[in-house]
Amino acid sequence: MSILEELKWRGLLYDASEGVAERLAKGPTTLYIGFDPTASSLHVGSLLQILGLARMQRYGHRPIALVGGGTGMIGDPSGKSHERQLLTADKVQENLVGLREQLGRFLDFGDGDGSTSDGGSGSDAALVDNGDWLMKTNLVEFLRDIGKHFTINYMMAKDSVKTRIDKEEGLSFTEFSYMLLQSYDFLVLHDSHGCELQMGGSDQWGNITAGAELVRKLRRKKAYGIVQPLVTTSSGVKFGKTESGTIWLDAERTSPYRFYQFWLNTSDADVVRYLKYFTWLTQDQISELATTHGETPQAREAHRKLASEVTAMVHGADALERAVRSSEILFGAEISDLPVAEILDVFDDVPSSHQPKEGFEGDGKALVEALVDAGLAASKGAAKRLVRDGGAYVNNRRITDERARLTSQDLLHGHLLVLRAGQKKYHLMNLAEGA
RNA sequence: GGAGGUGUGGCCGAGUGGACAAAGGCAGCAGACUGUAAAUCUGCCGGCGUAACGCCUACGGUGGUUCGAAUCCACCCGCCUCCA
Numbered sequence: 066m067s068i069l070e071e072l073k074w075r076g077l078l079y080d081a082s083e084g085v086a087e088r089l090a091k092g093p094t095t096l097y098i099g100f101d102p103t104a105s106s107l108h109v110g111s112l113l114q115i116l117g118l119a120r121m122q123r124y125g126h127r128p129i130a131l132v133g134g135g136t137g138m139i140g141d142p143s144g145k146s147h148e149r150q151l152l153t154a155d156k157v158q159e160n161l162v163g164l165r166e167q168l169g170r171f172l173d174f175g176d177g178d179g180s181t182s183d184g185g186s187g188s189d190a191a192l193v194d195n196g197d198w199l200m201k202t203n204l205v206e207f208l209r210d211i212g213k214h215f216t217i218n219y220m221m222a223k224d225s226v227k228t229r230i231d232k233e234e235g236l237s238f239t240e241f242s243y244m245l246l247q248s249y250d251f252l253v254l255h256d257s258h259g260c261e262l263q264m265g266g267s268d269q270w271g272n273i274t275a276g277a278e279l280v281r282k283l284r285r286k287k288a289y290g291i292v293q294p295l296v297t298t299s300s301g302v303k304f305g306k307t308e309s310g311t312i313w314l315d316a317e318r319t320s321p322y323r324f325y326q327f328w329l330n331t332s333d334a335d336v337v338r339y340l341k342y343f344t345w346l347t348q349d350q351i352s353e354l355a356t357t358h359g360e361t362p363q364a365r366e367a368h369r370k371l372a373s374e375v376t377a378m379v380h381g382a383d384a385l386e387r388a389v390r391s392s393e394i395l396f397g398a399e400i401s402d403l404p405v406a407e408i409l410d411v412f413d414d415v416p417s418s419h420q421p422k423e424g425f426e427g428d429g430k431a432l433v434e435a436l437v438d439a440g441l442a443a444s445k446g447a448a449k450r451l452v453r454d455g456g457a458y459v460n461n462r463r464i465t466d467e468r469a470r471l472t473s474q475d476l477l478h479g480h481l482l483v484l485r486a487g488q489k490k491y492h493l494m495n496l497a498e499g500a
Numbered sequence: 501g502g503a504g505g506u507g508u509g510g511c512c513g514a515g516u517g518g519a520c521a522a523a524g525g526c527a528g529c530a531g532a533c534u535g536u537a538a539a540u541c542u543g544c545c546g547g548c549g550u551a552a553c554g555c556c557u558a559c560g561g562u563g564g565u566u567c568g569a570a571u572c573c574a575c576c577c578g579c580c581u582c583c584a
Contacts, residue, residue: 326536442529444548453544468550
């Protein structure tokens, strides 16, 4: 199976330029995907792109991950309905550091430094920053050498521009120029790394084809583009967002436990599609899981496999093991029988806090207050409602008395408290002696 | 600069002197069902409060009229449309 065929059955081939198949059939090439430093971490939405590079690498091609230290200063209007707030230079730099670190984990950089210009031999990945050339570019030269090859007519015809022109708010010249910068990146990488292909999300199609055309015009060489679909959930909710926020790839921002839970909670309608998108499982393995899921959906085998595959890939086998274990402990029925060590283990993964023990002496602390302290309820009124609705649990046992008080009797092993709101939101409280 | 319109809770959107913490919808939360899924149904959905048709805060801002204002008046601010 060729890489294109693989992308196709995975549903990852949204569009590709003419001649890509022929070019890829001829032998290894060099390709790149750009990542914008809009945050200091990538999130699950970017995972598809990263995997795109990794998949190409497995087929012998050479991937380049480009971080937008230069373009990040401008902001890509593609797929955005409003003019964006500019990031400060410091912020861009800060984010760049985080992105570099993360991207490095998914690609094989071989033994070299990855950024050499050996003309594209071998499939060792490279990591580049377009700030390295964009920040040094001279405006007048840029307009003469690059700008001259774009007509306004051509740029206005792009969807990303057109939709913004139609809006009242319009589009600043700054963002309008973004396409030129991205096209220039392609040209630079073509010259320095022999890069012939750019990949990206389908919202990047306009920018990618613009770059490919620039390479063709100026170097009289073919350049190609492949775009992958933007991930959507079947219920129309933005992928990668949960009630508690974005799911990041950084373990500091989204614990492996929550990461694992995110995938485990995938809806049935999406699970097979996500297996294709986000794992390395083969066509056979996935169709087997699809069958199992069709027959015994309640076993949730496809979900488990998805969650463990992706968690292991992003956070490693150890983190996965802990996440699974934590899930078993928390979703198990009788928590009070567990040894301290096991419960404490979960502390690393689940939102937790240390609270002074004093409040629990004597007649104890009001349950509603504890829920607010734990961040499981926004206010005492909200906490009370939660209890009244039957959504509050202490040590996995439902409490329905809104005036309940927690005393030292409720503490596991004398200092641990497991609070829960609803089915899935946990908080572990460690009551330190006199803390 | 002129004329008109508009600004309500996370969003949309009713409400033109009291019964308004403000209809309805969406989003969100919880429960039931089930499988840590979806759909559906039920309840909740400003804060405080043991509770209450109790108190506080809130209908762009400030000030006023009134026993009483989201609702009326004045000025200011934002946004929109048309004219110049």
